[in-house]
């Protein structure tokens with residue numbers, strides 16, 4: 375499991391492009407037949423990808439978190455961003471179509487991930503945070519949530535946001551998670567931007583053409599920096615950082631947060647004239 379340490383905003387100001395990528399960008403999440411996990415010291419979240427092909431992959435505890443099983447002191451939110459598959463939780467199987475979401479609470483021991491077809495493997499994206507109490511395992515299909523329309527075509531940010539795990543949705547200790555899809559012709563997400571000192575956040579960009587690129591903005595509002603990202607790459611946003619972006623084509627993204635509270639609307643908006 376890779377470790378990413380927390381970064382002070384004063385340090386981030388002085389980073390080169392390569393250093394920014396090293397600290398915040400997560401690549402190669404979905405390698406066929408493998409599990410990739412990244413432990414971020416920002417709110418102690420673990421992000422990862424599991425891509426089963428012909429055989430099931432089990433998510434286990436490990437020595438770095440000194441846990442006999444992965445959810446011994448954690449909870450996890452999962453989205454499938456690939457072909458259809460299944461997640462078995464202590465023997466109970468949940469069918470996961472593309473963009474379906476599953477929450478699994480503290481204490482569940484056996485987690486098995488499978489693809490329905492090796493030709494079109496499932497790609498399970500995980501976002502896990504420390505947990506203090508068990509909440510029920512819950513599946514929510516993408517099609518069952520209508521979502522809310524935000525932005526406008528005139529501002530190039532017409533999009534639909536679906537909140538799955540949050541204060542008024544699937545219950546969790548800390549994890550807040552959902553998916554935003556840009557409508558045709560729009561390219562900007564989360565603009566005007568915001569920070570939320572109470573929670574870290576990660577974005578996983580999906581459904582971006584392989585020749586298209588995402589220009590993801592980060593940094594303190596008056597010290598913005600950017601990363602150029604490909605499809606199925608994730609980026610860590612420390613609580614002090616803005617997190618927004620524009621791509622050269624259409625896309626969707628899974629946002630996930632953990633920290634002080636689960637109130638989606640607890641954001642500190644940044645006025646356009648503050649941005650530098």
Ligand SMILES: O=C(O)C(=O)C[C@H](O)C(=O)CO
Nearest residue numbers: 533535554563564565575629
């Ligand atoms: O398009 C948006 O705006 C978002 O999806 C914003 C994220 O949900 C977010 O940053 C939540 O804090």
Ligand SMILES: [Zn+2]
Nearest residue numbers: 568570575617
């Ligand atoms: Zn945010």
